[in-house]
Amino acid sequence: xxxxxxxxxxxxxxxxxxxxxxxxxxxxxxxxxxxxxxxxxxxxxxxxxxxxxxxxxxxxxxxxxxxxxxxxxxxxxxxxxxxxxxxxxxxxxxxxxxxxxxxxxxxxxxxxxxxxxxxxxxxxxxxxxxxxxx
Numbered sequence: 001x002x003x004x005x006x007x008x009x010x011x012x013x014x015x016x017x018x019x020x021x022x023x024x025x026x027x028x029x030x031x032x033x034x035x036x037x038x039x040x041x042x043x044x045x046x047x048x049x050x051x052x053x054x055x056x057x058x059x060x061x062x063x064x065x066x067x068x069x070x071x072x073x074x075x076x077x078x079x080x081x082x083x084x085x086x087x088x089x090x091x092x093x094x095x096x097x098x099x100x101x102x103x104x105x106x107x108x109x110x111x112x113x114x115x116x117x118x119x120x121x122x123x124x125x126x127x128x129x130x131x132x133x134x
Contacts, residue, residue, distance in 0.1 A: 004032040004039065004112070013042040018068045039112055040066040044119070054089070055118060055125040058082035062106075062115040072109055079106045079114065086121070095121060 006014060008023040008030065015021075017038050032039060040063060051060035061079055064070040080103065087099045098117045105114035 004037075006030045006032065006039070006041070015040040015042060015045075015067055036109065038066045038068050053125055053129065054082075054086060055121045058086060059115060059118045059122070062111050062118060065111045066115060072111065076106060083118075090121060090124065092124075095124060 006029065008014065008028050010023060010025050010027060012023045013020055014023075015038075016032070020042070045067075046056055046060045046063055048060070051057045058079065061070070061075060061082060065072050065075050065079075083099055083102050083106070087096065090096070090099065098120050102114045102117040105111065105117060
């Protein structure tokens with residue numbers, strides 16, 4: 001996580017190593033210099049009842065690591081299995097690239113980067129699910 005820059009809107013909340021921090025009345029930038037800090041923007045957080053699709057479920061598992069609720073070592077295989085299952089369905093080049101980034105990030109214990117790559121698949125999943133309903 002070394003060198004991560006967070007740009008926060010007024011009153012935006014972020015979870016850093018288990019502590020909820022709220023920004024003041026102005027936009028601000030925070031540079032996170034501690035390697036492997038657990039960081040989660042609360043506006044990006046997926047609530048348990050919203051983890052109702054395959055991509056959202058894998059994102060939620062990664063999020064639990066970032067929030068400190070799950071141990072990274074104990075969660076690694078669950079994340080890798082979830083990514084592998086997604087790769088069976090999301091076979092286009094862009095999705096494969098993001099899934100490869102997510103896999104590499106999990107293996108390197110860079111869970112923020114894994115979550116970022118997985119979240120990029122949410123719009124694609126939404127389109128696929130909408131097309132399947134029609």
